[in-house]
Amino acid sequence: MSDLNTTMVNEYRSNFLKEVEANVEEGRWVKMCMQCGVCSGSCPLGPAWEHPPQEIFMMIRAGKRDEVLKSESMWMCTSCYNCIVRCPRELPITHIMHGLANYAHRLGLAPKMNPTRRFAKIFWDNIVKSGRVNEIELSLRLYFMDGFKNGVEKAWSMKDIGLGMLKARRLNPLGFVTHKGCKDTKGIHRMLKKAREIEDRRKGFAA
Amino acid sequence: MADMKIGAYVCQGCGLGERLDTKALAQVAQKEGKAHIVREHEFLCNAQGVAMIQKDIDEEGVNRVVIGACSRRAKAEAFHFPTVAVSRVNLREQVIWSQPATDEARELTQEMAEDYMRMGCAEAKKVVAPTPNAAVGTNKRILVVGGGVTGMTAALEAARAGYDVLLVEKTAALGGVMAKLFKRVPFREPYSDPQPTGVEDLVAAVTNEPRITVFLHATTTRTSGAPGQFSVDITTESGQTQTENVGAIVMASGFTPYDASRLPELGYGKSPNVVDQSGLEALALAAAAKGEPMRRPSDGREIKSVVFVQCAGQRDASGTHLRYCSGHCCNTSMKQAMYFKDQNPDIDTVVLFTDLRTPGNGEDFYRSAQKKGVTFTKGKVSGVEAAGDGSAVVKFHDLILDEPAATMAGVDLVVLATGQVPNSGVNIDIPADATDVDDKPVEHAVSVLNLTYRQGPDVPQLKYGFTDSHFICFPYETRRTGIYTAGPVRRPMDIAQAMDDATGAALKAIQEVENAALGRAAHPRSGDLSFPTFRREGCTQCKRCTVECPFGAIDEDEQRYPQFNEGRCRRCGTCMGACPVRVISFENYSIDSVGSQIKAVDVPDEFSEKPRILLLACENDAYPALDMAGVNRRVSSAFVRTIPVRCLGSVNTIWITDALNSGYDGVMLMGCKHGDEYQCHFVKGSELAAYRMSKIDDTLKNLNLEADRVRNLEVAITDMERVPQLINDYAAKIQEIGMSPFKGF
Numbered sequence: 001m002s003d004l005n006t007t008m009v010n011e012y013r014s015n016f017l018k019e020v021e022a023n024v025e026e027g028r029w030v031k032m033c034m035q036c037g038v039c040s041g042s043c044p045l046g047p048a049w050e051h052p053p054q055e056i057f058m059m060i061r062a063g064k065r066d067e068v069l070k071s072e073s074m075w076m077c078t079s080c081y082n083c084i085v086r087c088p089r090e091l092p093i094t095h096i097m098h099g100l101a102n103y104a105h106r107l108g109l110a111p112k113m114n115p116t117r118r119f120a121k122i123f124w125d126n127i128v129k130s131g132r133v134n135e136i137e138l139s140l141r142l143y144f145m146d147g148f149k150n151g152v153e154k155a156w157s158m159k160d161i162g163l164g165m166l167k168a169r170r171l172n173p174l175g176f177v178t179h180k181g182c183k184d185t186k187g188i189h190r191m192l193k194k195a196r197e198i199e200d201r202r203k204g205f206a207a
Numbered sequence: 208m209a210d211m212k213i214g215a216y217v218c219q220g221c222g223l224g225e226r227l228d229t230k231a232l233a234q235v236a237q238k239e240g241k242a243h244i245v246r247e248h249e250f251l252c253n254a255q256g257v258a259m260i261q262k263d264i265d266e267e268g269v270n271r272v273v274i275g276a277c278s279r280r281a282k283a284e285a286f287h288f289p290t291v292a293v294s295r296v297n298l299r300e301q302v303i304w305s306q307p308a309t310d311e312a313r314e315l316t317q318e319m320a321e322d323y324m325r326m327g328c329a330e331a332k333k334v335v336a337p338t339p340n341a342a343v344g345t346n347k348r349i350l351v352v353g354g355g356v357t358g359m360t361a362a363l364e365a366a367r368a369g370y371d372v373l374l375v376e377k378t379a380a381l382g383g384v385m386a387k388l389f390k391r392v393p394f395r396e397p398y399s400d401p402q403p404t405g406v407e408d409l410v411a412a413v414t415n416e417p418r419i420t421v422f423l424h425a426t427t428t429r430t431s432g433a434p435g436q437f438s439v440d441i442t443t444e445s446g447q448t449q450t451e452n453v454g455a456i457v458m459a460s461g462f463t464p465y466d467a468s469r470l471p472e473l474g475y476g477k478s479p480n481v482v483d484q485s486g487l488e489a490l491a492l493a494a495a496a497k498g499e500p501m502r503r504p505s506d507g508r509e510i511k512s513v514v515f516v517q518c519a520g521q522r523d524a525s526g527t528h529l530r531y532c533s534g535h536c537c538n539t540s541m542k543q544a545m546y547f548k549d550q551n552p553d554i555d556t557v558v559l560f561t562d563l564r565t566p567g568n569g570e571d572f573y574r575s576a577q578k579k580g581v582t583f584t585k586g587k588v589s590g591v592e593a594a595g596d597g598s599a600v601v602k603f604h605d606l607i608l609d610e611p612a613a614t615m616a617g618v619d620l621v622v623l624a625t626g627q628v629p630n631s632g633v634n635i636d637i638p639a640d641a642t643d644v645d646d647k648p649v650e651h652a653v654s655v656l657n658l659t660y661r662q663g664p665d666v667p668q669l670k671y672g673f674t675d676s677h678f679i680c681f682p683y684e685t686r687r688t689g690i691y692t693a694g695p696v697r698r699p700m701d702i703a704q705a706m707d708d709a710t711g712a713a714l715k716a717i718q719e720v721e722n723a724a725l726g727r728a729a730h731p732r733s734g735d736l737s738f739p740t741f742r743r744e745g746c747t748q749c750k751r752c753t754v755e756c757p758f759g760a761i762d763e764d765e766q767r768y769p770q771f772n773e774g775r776c777r778r779c780g781t782c783m784g785a786c787p788v789r790v791i792s793f794e795n796y797s798i799d800s801v802g803s804q805i806k807a808v809d810v811p812d813e814f815s816e817k818p819r820i821l822l823l824a825c826e827n828d829a830y831p832a833l834d835m836a837g838v839n840r841r842v843s844s845a846f847v848r849t850i851p852v853r854c855l856g857s858v859n860t861i862w863i864t865d866a867l868n869s870g871y872d873g874v875m876l877m878g879c880k881h882g883d884e885y886q887c888h889f890v891k892g893s894e895l896a897a898y899r900m901s902k903i904d905d906t907l908k909n910l911n912l913e914a915d916r917v918r919n920l921e922v923a924i925t926d927m928e929r930v931p932q933l934i935n936d937y938a939a940k941i942q943e944i945g946m947s948p949f950k951g952f
């Protein structure tokens with residue numbers, strides 16, 4: 001997808017660290033990690049990560065570009081902010097995790113089938129379309145992202161919650177028809193396009 | 208001497224009057240203690256009470272004062288009667304406060320108090336107020352050996368405090384290691400950048416200080432004497448010797464970097480591109496002189512990548528290399544990485560560490576290094592190999608990612624953080640003619656001080672060749688009174704710490720010349736005027752005192768009799784404890800002064816169910832712990848009679864056999880911890896006591912007594928909870944083995 005994918009990375013050289021510093025949100029903080037492991041120990045999902053945050057930071061310094069960018073790990077972050085609260089070096093770990101995920105996605109290296117990535121994509125496309133989330137469409141797309149049969153099963157298993165939400169008027173069943181977008185959808189699209197251009201230029205992505 | 212006249216005083220304050228029959232105590236002092244004057248007072252330490260005692264001294268000719276009140280550790284100012292001998296009877300902390308405040312306990316509490324009165328009177332008969340030694344040395348000049356940052360700082364501090372200093376430096380110039388550094392680690396906020404060392408200013412200050420005389424190219428080739436009267440030969444390279452007198456010595460002989468050629472696996476010696484930290488400083492200085500960046504030593508090529516290997520030959524559990532951490536090297540590597548980063552941020556600098564240790568404000572310095580882009584990787588280096596192009600490959604085990612075979616290739620320069628090896632001179636614990644496992648003679652280091660002491664030419668070492676020093680209580684004190692070590696010869700350290708150390712040692716040296724001039728002891732019996740004397744006619748020349756004195760105070764005279772150097776003596780009494788024929792004594796502390804206290808105790812008969820246990824407690828730690836237990840009202844057995852001793856080293860086994868012979872049921876000794884992490888204030892006292900006690904089993908066997916009749920215990924000053932427990936456990940043990948068969952003889 002981009003030249004960046006073929007960047008030569010030396011083991012234990014700072015090339016990748018520098019790339020992260022330049023292109024990943026809050027990436028300039030990575031070098032400040034002192035490897036205490038408090039973040040990994042604090043993350044409620046830590047045990048489920050292949051490479052918890054501390055390790056990710058070390059891998060970046062060790063120049064393990066592919067392993068990091070192709071990893072599922074940072075996609076596991078639920079933004080609970082436990083790690084940020086506890087990091088003695090005050091690294092914005094949560095933001096770095098999202099930054100890394102986003103960067104990997106932009107490079108096309110992120111694991112295609114990662115559920116968080118897929119959800120994020122569906123959510124983004126949904127919200128961008130009209131400038132506002134169409135909830136019923138979002139939920140249905142989410143249910144049926146793995147095919148019709150799977151979708152029906154998933155929906156059935158969630159039916160009680162769904163009915164409850166309908167009763168409580170938290171879900172509009174007619175959302176497909178009645179969903180209203182923002183006033184100036186075109187203006188929003190123009191804005192997002194511009195933002196993307198600026199970001200691409202800054203991070204060196206081909207337009 | 209004038210006739211002995213004892214005045215005994217019993218205080219009724221602090222609850223003593225309520226818990227004790229003070230009238231009966233006064234009677235005991237009079238009838239049994241043979242006190243000439245006895246008085247009770249409701250508040251003895253107040254002005255009126257003290258005046259009453261002083262009046263008896265002045266008008267009635269009282270020359271021994273027995274004070275039955277609080278611990279000798281309390282009210283020392285009030286009960287200070289320097290012209291007479293004073294015995295303090297501890298009725299408060301160790302009698303009424305350590306016994307239950309109940310009616311049932313009254314009888315035993317009173318018995319305890321009466322025994323202590325008897326003991327106090329018995330001691331008073333055997334002691335006199337010490338008169339200062341006549342052979343004092345009054346020289347107040349201070350000799351500093353070593354002209355590095357430690358020595359220069361010590362010299363300046365002493366000079367600025369008004370003392371003349373002789374500064375002896377082996378090389379041609381002052382400055383030591385500090386002069387060989389490009390920059391130093393910062394000592395001040397914001398702890399972010401390497402700083403100029405400031406060595407020129409320091410050298411200039413020393414050179415311009417009129418009180419300091421500098422000897423360059425010079426060594427100390429003979430040191431004899433004692434505090435206040437050392438005589439030192441200073442010999443210059445040309446062979447000229449001059450003899451100087453000084454009062455105290457600061458030994459600041461510094462360190463030598465560990466020999467990196469013993470680390471061939473890390474590439475040292477194989478490639479010029481592998482250097483140690485001092486090698487890197489040399490490169491940096493040379494480059495700075497030329498105004499150029501540092502270049503690769505092998506071919507002068509530009510340096511793009513540097514790896515720092517921490518703990519090179521340090522913290523080595525196998526014992527092949529240094530076992531310890533030198534403390535400064537992590538900060539030093541960061542500083543050196545900054546040399547590169549500050550000049551060109553594109554140079555890759557990686558610090559490979561297993562544990563990063565950044566004492567002091569090093570944590571801020573660490574953060575600054577990270578900000579500058581120095582990379583820190585936790586890994587254990589297994590090897591450094593040369594690649595064809597002159598670069599190196601560093602192999603290591605990445606400890607975070609757990610990659611045993613991680614490598615870094617294309618490294619232009621490898622810096623090994625090797626440690627500090629103290630320049631402490633000869634290890635006097637190894638005999639001069641010792642041989643190693645292969646029967647080859649052991650190579651001895653060159654002596655620094657060349658002491659003429661019988662015990663050897665340098666100060667004793669403790670661990671890993673660093674000079675002996677007690678890190679909590681007396682860091683600069685060596686076991687050679689009046690000689691203080693400072694800087695990395697004492698323990699590994701950096702410049703800032705060495706400067707603090709130098710200041711501390713200079714102050715100790717000043718204290719010592721002042722004390723010595725008055726004939727007073729140094730720490731821990733500071734101010735003590737007593738000193739040991741021996742009865743020549745009785746001495747068998749066994750040399751135990753000479754050998755066992757922890758401070759090397761005793762030499763031998765021409766007739767092979769012990770020769771006491773009072774100025775070097777710390778008044779521990781170890782010699783007194785060692786002497787098998789008991790001819791060594793102090794005016795206010797002797798075999799007799801303690802022995803007669805032991806005998807003064809009233810030992811009830813076998814059927815009384817009242818055992819007697821003697822407790823000999825070290826006055827530095829155990830006795831204060833006992834006092835503190837009393838202050839906290841911790842109850843301990845009423846059958847124990849405690850006598851404070853200067854050090855367990857001063858305990859002569861005769862006291863123990865006498866006690867057992869006269870019907871005591873058990874003897875406890877409480878002293879400080881010994882061994883490498885000793886807490887003994889006299890360093891070797893408790894160790895020697897433990898050794899002597901390990902031999903007492905034979906004596907017990909001869910007396911047909913159980914081994915448990917003597918118990919030697921290690922306690923610390925903080926043990927106020929434990930000490931009563933130990934006493935009670937032992938009392939229970941005695942109950943279990945039963946009363947001594949020696950009662951009533």
Ligand code: SF4
Pocket residue numbers: 032033034035036037038039040053054057086087088089090091093
């Ligand atoms: S808590 Fe902070 S300093 Fe510690 S490992 Fe995690 S990111 Fe690094």
Ligand code: SF4
Pocket residue numbers: 039042043044045046053076077078079080081082083084093094097
């Ligand atoms: S914010 Fe993310 S990375 Fe941090 S503890 Fe929570 S889930 Fe883990």
Ligand code: SF4
Pocket residue numbers: 739755756757758759760761771775776777778779780781782783
């Ligand atoms: S053993 Fe102690 S009291 Fe005796 S000479 Fe040595 S320092 Fe002095």
